[in-house]
Amino acid sequence: MNRLEETVSSWPVAGATLAGRTRRVYDRLAAVYPLSTMFFHSRAHRCALGASGLRDGMNVLEVATGSGEMFRRLVRANSGGMTVGLDLSPNMAARTQRAARRKFPAARTHCQAVDARHMPFRAETFDAIFCCYLLELLSAEDIVSTLCEFRRVLRDRGNLTMVLIGQNTATFNAVYKVLGKVAPAFWGRQVERRVPELIESVRFEILHDEVVVQTFYPSRVLVARK
Ligand SMILES: C[S@@+](CC[C@H](N)C(=O)[O-])C[C@H]1O[C@@H](n2cnc3c(N)ncnc32)[C@H](O)[C@@H]1O
Known part of the structure; x- marks a missing residue:
């Protein structure tokens, strides 16, 4: 066992990933989830986009879109590019896709139900990746393998922007x-x-680190370069 594996295996977390139950619970809550974003996440989303270095015309991926509030910010900022979203919950992915197509009919967008731990994209497909409030739901081992997936599908010197609780x-x-x-x-x-x-252990360099508070709910925004 190497040092990194020793570190994560000592975390006080449920060993097995709760993916099946997570998918069911987020599927059921898809219609009301926008409220949570409005009260707790929207300020961090705005800061994350501002710090991300995103430029219009990029190939952008958002992982774990939830009901799509950040996704629509990304589509608006990247109207000349391609914006792809994914979420484990089919209802969340469908909702995100529907709302983005309705609001931005001319934009190139695509959203589907995919597990972030195994993404169906070729290496170095994306110029920028965004991921907000997902890692909290993954087991320690899955956090590491998902970060490796991010590294794989992100182009060299591309930015990974994350928001954590x-x-x-x-x-x-x-x-x-x-x-x-x-x-x-x-x-x-x-x-x-x-x-x-x-x-940093999966060879990203952290460029930006900021704490944002909204309705007593603290978030940490990190931007890291591959
Ligand atoms: C706390 S919500 C965050 C939603 C959104 N990113 C936001 O900022 O409001 C977590 C989302 O992660 C999704 N999720 C959980 N595990 C996942 C996985 N393994 N792959 C992709 N999405 C996942 C859930 O379905 C849920 O929509």
């Missing part, structure tokens, strides 16, 4: 711990403090 507030952390125990497939558990080390 912040761990900088003791009360919030305590509440989150309880929520994560009650419904692990929906809330997952906080991993933000350990992720920068993992990003």
Whole structure:
């Protein structure tokens, strides 16, 4: 076992990925999920886009689109390029696709139900990758393999922009711990403090690191270059 594997296997997390249950729970919540984005995620989404270095005309991938609020920001900013989205939940992916096509009929967009751990794209397909609030839902081993997938499908010197749930507030952390125990497939558990080390271990260089708070909900925005 190498040092990285030792580090992740010592994390206090559920060993097996909860992917099946996660897909079912997010499938059921697809219609109401936009509220969560509006109250807790939209400010971090805006900061992530601003810090990402995205330029119109790129091939852009968003992993784990949820109900598509960030995806539509990306499509608007990349109206001359191609914007691809994926989510484990078919209902989330369908909702994202429908709304993006309705709002931006002329834009090149595509969204489908795909597991981020095994993405059906050739190496170096994308100029930029975005991924917000996904790693909390993956097992430690899957976080590492998903980061390796990001590296594989991103072109050289392309940017990976991630948003994680912040761990900088003791009360919030305590509440989150309880929520994560009650419904692990929906809330997952906080991993933000350990992720920068993992990003660097798969040979990304962190360019931007910012904490954003919205309605008491802390987020950490990271931009890393391959
Ligand atoms: C907390 S939500 C975040 C949604 C959105 N990114 C946002 O910023 O609001 C997590 C999303 O990750 C998706 N997800 C969970 N595991 C996944 C996986 N292995 N591959 C792709 N998507 C996954 C869920 O279906 C859900 O839509």
